[in-house]
Amino acid sequence: MATGRTHRPATRSRGIPEATVARLPLYLRALTALSERSVPTVSSEELAAAAGVNSAKLRKDFSYLGSYGTRGVGYDVEYLVYQISRELGLTQDWPVVIVGIGNLGAALANYGGFASRGFRVAALIDADPAMAGKPVAGIPVQHTDDLERIIKDNGVSIGVIATPAGAAQQVCDRLVTAGVTSILNFAPTVLTVPDGVDVRKVDLSIELQILAFHEQRKAGEETTMETAAGDIGSLPAAAAAHGTSADDSADQGPDGDVPAVMPA
Amino acid sequence: MATGRTHRPATRSRGIPEATVARLPLYLRALTALSERSVPTVSSEELAAAAGVNSAKLRKDFSYLGSYGTRGVGYDVEYLVYQISRELGLTQDWPVVIVGIGNLGAALANYGGFASRGFRVAALIDADPAMAGKPVAGIPVQHTDDLERIIKDNGVSIGVIATPAGAAQQVCDRLVTAGVTSILNFAPTVLTVPDGVDVRKVDLSIELQILAFHEQRKAGEETTMETAAGDIGSLPAAAAAHGTSADDSADQGPDGDVPAVMPA
DNA sequence: AAATGTGAAAGACTTCACAGCA
DNA sequence: TGCTGTGAAGTCTTTCACATTT
Known part of the structure; x- marks a missing residue:
């Protein structure tokens, strides 16, 4: 949602994509865990799995920070922890x-x-x-x-x-x-x-509502129902148009809901 | 952090973009507030302002649900509340x-x-x-x-x-x-x-870290400092490199992220 | 005259796939 | 050989701008 958008148009000094910034904390957490287990290096594949993203994305993300890896080997855990922390501004209080x-x-x-x-x-x-x-x-x-x-x-x-x-x-x-x-x-x-x-x-x-959306969809699939029956009972109740001239007759038939997405 | 990815071709039958789904709760909240104040209709401009997005985006979002507005007039608040609720699956318990x-x-x-x-x-x-x-x-x-x-x-x-x-x-x-x-x-x-x-x-x-990132940037701009001085002291202290000590393994699912929804 | 609905352009993000280095 | 770094392609999202409808 990133409300705060609207950064100055300028400030291109270091254009790290917002999506990448949002994932840095994820990588940092995974790296910290590795660090605690004294793992010295990780490959993009391993780290990506630990962070729950795919490795190409991770490598691309890191490429915005600089070249901190070693080909044929991977990334030095401690070094990366430091670099990401610094990038995120976590080296200060x-x-x-x-x-x-x-x-x-x-x-x-x-x-x-x-x-x-x-x-x-x-x-x-x-x-x-x-x-x-x-x-x-x-x-x-x-x-x-x-x-x-x-x-x-x-x-x-x-x-x-x-x-x-x-x-x-x-x-x-x-x-x-x-x-x-x-x-x-x-x-x-x-x-x-x-x-x-x-x-x-x-x-x-909001998070729950998004889950409900997908959940509803899953339920609909299972039963191959497509008329999304079951809700027709609880009608709009709104329907009734207020002033707005536009008498209801317009569209919403009693059952004419099924919005048929994607009007051609 | 957008969850539900979706490999599958994405069932176009009812393809509401994930980004749109994530905003529907926002619109719903704004509409509910209007409804409580008994406002009968809103324009995309007004509603967008209340939800904190721009009007073109809002109209595009609504277009995925169907044509629920009236040109020259706007949207019927009650009707939209119902349509979005239903789309999100909130008409059920x-x-x-x-x-x-x-x-x-x-x-x-x-x-x-x-x-x-x-x-x-x-x-x-x-x-x-x-x-x-x-x-x-x-x-x-x-x-x-x-x-x-x-x-x-x-x-x-x-x-x-x-x-x-x-x-x-x-x-x-x-x-x-x-x-x-x-x-x-x-x-x-x-x-x-x-x-x-x-x-x-x-x-x-994670949210705090993202804020810190931007906060740091602001501070850097103001003072035109770019070396982020003051941190150089706490150096990496990394470097050691072992062999490929991959013991944990367990790299399961390729894209361990979120699955998804809608098999075509 | 006012405001929606939507193609099309622009932009952001992701994924591919492979050159290149250790 | 193994794995990074990255152009290029592909996909998703936003924005523009205007024809269309009331």
């Missing part, structure tokens, strides 16, 4: 704030992978005064009133929003004003941000 | 099980958006005997031992994995064996599944 310490916020604060790779939870912020001072994951929750100060005092540039949808945009605005330029949004809402600010979204219900 | 009731699992169980759109948390499962019986989000947690029975008794086809990485593959195998064909994986690990099973992954640390 990233203080992060989490806003909205409900169930999800607490889960995120406790998430191990967070602290590991260069990210450090600098502060937890919540709008509920009752939460203030209470420690979550060993970090005392602070009140929203101090948001700006917290951001500035800690030099935070990455913010995580785990508030209810209704509060997300407002929190986002404050974060941005205070200097945050990258946001990870867990609230089920579209955030509007000024140019130069990156937003990534994680949305549970 | 999807029982879901969540495995791994730690911080994250509990957050998911409590997540409102879950219950809303056709998804119903049929059961919560955890390996810790101490959790058994304890209610989370009003649902009693059950022990992993009963996983297979629970799946079957409830006709579950969608499973959510929120266990630690180490347990994920095993849980996945059991879910699949018991009949689950769609999995939403929150564990930071690559899951291997047989053909016909869909896996989607949500990975916090």
Whole structure:
């Protein structure tokens, strides 16, 4: 979804494709596991299998970073770990704030992978005064009133929003004003941000809906049914057109659903 | 991370592009909001703005579903809500099980958006005997031992994995064996599944790393620094090279990614 | 006059397949 | 021989721009 698109048109200094960037963390994880097992080198084939991609793609991805492999041998694990970490900016410390310490916020604060790779939870912020001072994951929750100060005092540039949808945009605005330029949004809402600010979204219900789409399709196949019967019962109910002149008679016949995709 | 690949020629009968499917939930959410405000119709321009995409893309997306708009007018909100819901398979009930009731699992169980759109948390499962019986989000947690029975008794086809990485593959195998064909994986690990099973992954640390990448770039631009100084200190420290110590092996499925859907 | 639906062009990403190096 | 690195081909996605319909 990559909300935050819109990078400056320029900045072509190092054009690593977005799709490649999105896979680097995957490779890094696989490499880290190999490193822990003291495996010295891997071939693109092996590493690709561990990361769940195909080897040609992996080699192409690495080619954007430079030539870090050895023909006939493979890649040096430690060296690659370092190169990818550096490329991703993980060799530096990233203080992060989490806003909205409900169930999800607490889960995120406790998430191990967070602290590991260069990210450090600098502060937890919540709008509920009752939460203030209470420690979550060993970090005392602070009140929203101090948001700006917290951001500035800690030099935070990455913010995580785990508030209810209704509060997300407002929190986002404050974060941005205070200097945050990258946001990870867990609230089920579209955030509007000024140019130069990156937003990534994680949305549970969207993922489930995508799964449901495929699941539905599988079910339909099995039985070779093509009329997708079974739903006809629960009709639109909408159908009825509001003003919009266009009387319903137009298309949707009572059963005339079956949208016949692909109108020639 | 786009999951469902698809080798097969891709059944053109109803070929809705994966990228379009991934956006339908977005449109649906925007439409639902409009519906609640009793807005009768929207133009592609307005709806696109609400969903955070551009209007040409939205129109193209809708064109795969059929011709549900009215030229010169726009789209009937209620009607579109129904059509998209049906296309996504949300007009039916999807029982879901969540495995791994730690911080994250509990957050998911409590997540409102879950219950809303056709998804119903049929059961919560955890390996810790101490959790058994304890209610989370009003649902009693059950022990992993009963996983297979629970799946079957409830006709579950969608499973959510929120266990630690180490347990994920095993849980996945059991879910699949018991009949689950769609999995939403929150564990930071690559899951291997047989053909016909869909896996989607949500990975916090990957999202953060992608943000860090862009964040780093921004910082670099501002100061025109390009040597990313300050890191040179922590060098690779790699180099050693053993022979081909490929012991693990296990390079299974060629494209261990996601399978797919729709055999022609 | 307004706004959809869609060919066609442009762009991004993936896969192929093989030259070239260790 | 084994495996990387990469042009070229193929596929998917986005964007353009306009004919078409209400």
